[in-house]
Amino acid sequence: MLTAADNEYLCRVGPGTPMGTLMRRFWMPAIISSELPEPDCAPVRVRLLNEDLVAWRNTDGSVGVMQNSCPHRGASLFFGRNEENGLRCVYHGWKFDNEGQCVDMPNEPAESNFKHKIKAAAYPTEEAGGVVWIYMGPLEAKPTLPRPEWTLVPANQRVVTHYIQENNFVQGIEGGIDSSHVSFLHSTVASHRGGETDSYRVMMASDKAPEFRVAETDFGLMIGARRRVEEKRDYWRVTPFSLPFYTVIPGTPNVDRPFSGHGWVPIDDENCWLITYSWHPSRPMSDFGVNPGHNAHYVPKQENDKHRPRQSRENDYEIDREDQKNKTYTGITNGSIQDRGIQETMGAIYNRTVEHLGSADTAIIMMRRLLMRLARDLQAGREPYAATHGELLTVRSAGFLADEGASFVELADPIIRAGAR
Ligand code: FES
Ligand SMILES: [Fe+2]
Known part of the structure; x- marks a missing residue:
């Protein structure tokens, strides 16, 4: 038997919870690689540890994972265009790279440097065993991949x-x-x-x-x-x-x-x-x-x-x-x-x-x-x-x-x- 408080402690995994913080220290097998079958294929929604994310396979074959909500005004990036090593929001065209950095902002004046200031939550990925692994913890604590x-x-x-x-x-x-x-x-x-x-x-x-x-x-x-x-x-x-x-x-x-x-x-x-x-x-x-x-x-x-x-x-x-x-x-x-x-x-x-x-x-x-x-x-x-x-x-x-x-x-x-x- 557990107390109600311990049951909550054990089970809740959202951002900031103790168990969620522990889980974020481990790489997690989140997507089967074949669900992102080829470069520039359709993005997929991923929900992990109570966070809504979107994953896509870049032109260079690597997998990007970021928040599924555009930092501009919140449109879902699942509907985004996967093009030239980045995911572009279809609402106003903002484009993001693997690290969540905004790399293009076509609805702002060309001389604007606003895009450099916009960074979304994004998480590192690696592939092993036919699976895309995601690490959602602090970068300074990022370990090497587990080896099952x-x-x-x-x-x-x-x-x-x-x-x-x-x-x-x-x-x-x-x-x-x-x-x-x-x-x-x-x-x-x-x-x-x-x-x-x-x-x-x-x-x-x-x-x-x-x-x-x-x-x-x-x-x-x-x-x-x-x-x-x-x-x-x-x-x-x-x-x-x-x-x-x-x-x-x-x-x-x-x-x-x-x-x-x-x-x-x-x-x-x-x-x-x-x-x-x-x-x-x-x-x-x-x-x-x-x-x-x-x-x-x-x-x-x-x-x-x-x-x-x-x-x-x-x-x-x-x-x-x-x-x-x-x-x-x-x-x-x-x-x-x-x-x-x-x-x-x-x-x-x-x-x-x-x-x-x-x-x-x-x-x-x-x-x-x-x-x-x-x-x-x-x-x-x-x-x-x-x-x-x-x-x-x-x-x-x-x-x-x-x-x-x-x-x-x-x-x-x-x-x-x-x-x-
Ligand atoms: S909401 Fe994504 S570019 Fe505007
Ligand atoms: Fe069983």
């Missing part, structure tokens, strides 16, 4: 997609680090009745009350969930929570599959981008039947609104009660819609003053404490270490069998950091 492994492998070894989730980003993280929900939300009716044949599902169903161990690390948290699956043998699922909002899903022992994980990038207090990245350290994704660029996660609501899935709150995520009786635990098809849907049902910003946390929620408690502590530290002038050490984000997940009594941190640590290069 999916950004380091060749393009054919990863797939990255994102869509909008209609709830606060912290709720998303809580679902991502909550290993006990997997035995329910994503399970089948058969696994609960003992008729399941899939070995992974049998293992997940065999112990529905995993024991949680959580260790704080330099990248965030290492979260171990232990399930007793055989006499004196445990199945450990170890999820890294890496700052400020990423996870990697634990895999199945001895199965060579791509890694997959999520980030919950705050759009504003009540919405976030769910970015999903899958990658294999050495093999193309096509080996696993996944084509780069293919969006396997959902059917879009509309052709022109590809960031919102068709299965949504308005249609109860297309729950099928027959299916729920006989096949899947939820009656909702698609694992990522199961997560999204159930997290949205908690409300846009869940009221944590009325929750009841149990031992299965240990990781959630520690994640909240960590984020709030880092925000308080920053308020006191102490910078977040992980923001300036992007190499720490090169983490994988771990799923392994171990003898009873083994130290999960000792076993998991080398596996989780094996992608560092």
Whole structure:
């Protein structure tokens, strides 16, 4: 349970808020590069940390991001003309470069130097992993880009997609680090009745009350969930929570599959981008039947609104009660819609003053404490270490069998950091 004040502290990310200030110390994966497919293409709207922005790809290929409101008289620059390394407002023709500097002011006398005095809010961008990253913090604190492994492998070894989730980003993280929900939300009716044949599902169903161990690390948290699956043998699922909002899903022992994980990038207090990245350290994704660029996660609501899935709150995520009786635990098809849907049902910003946390929620408690502590530290002038050490984000997940009594941190640590290069 949190106090109302702590809940606000944890969740609000607008300019000037403590959590928003902490988030602004980190580069954020905000746009899939292909959404700005070529130089001088159409600009896109971007909302991030409660700020309305516009992004465009310059003639030289670089990406500019600035406030989506013209400093002249507020027209939306989304309607702007993207021409010759700058974005030109269509109302009176003022033009801005990557740094938000006004570089042309054709409705003022040629001798006027007014344009030199006009500078809009603009943010640095970089591209890595097929994603445009944006940094919205103070320039003097700007770190180098983080190095999650999916950004380091060749393009054919990863797939990255994102869509909008209609709830606060912290709720998303809580679902991502909550290993006990997997035995329910994503399970089948058969696994609960003992008729399941899939070995992974049998293992997940065999112990529905995993024991949680959580260790704080330099990248965030290492979260171990232990399930007793055989006499004196445990199945450990170890999820890294890496700052400020990423996870990697634990895999199945001895199965060579791509890694997959999520980030919950705050759009504003009540919405976030769910970015999903899958990658294999050495093999193309096509080996696993996944084509780069293919969006396997959902059917879009509309052709022109590809960031919102068709299965949504308005249609109860297309729950099928027959299916729920006989096949899947939820009656909702698609694992990522199961997560999204159930997290949205908690409300846009869940009221944590009325929750009841149990031992299965240990990781959630520690994640909240960590984020709030880092925000308080920053308020006191102490910078977040992980923001300036992007190499720490090169983490994988771990799923392994171990003898009873083994130290999960000792076993998991080398596996989780094996992608560092
Ligand atoms: S409002 Fe943009 S140039 Fe006038
Ligand atoms: Fe889930």
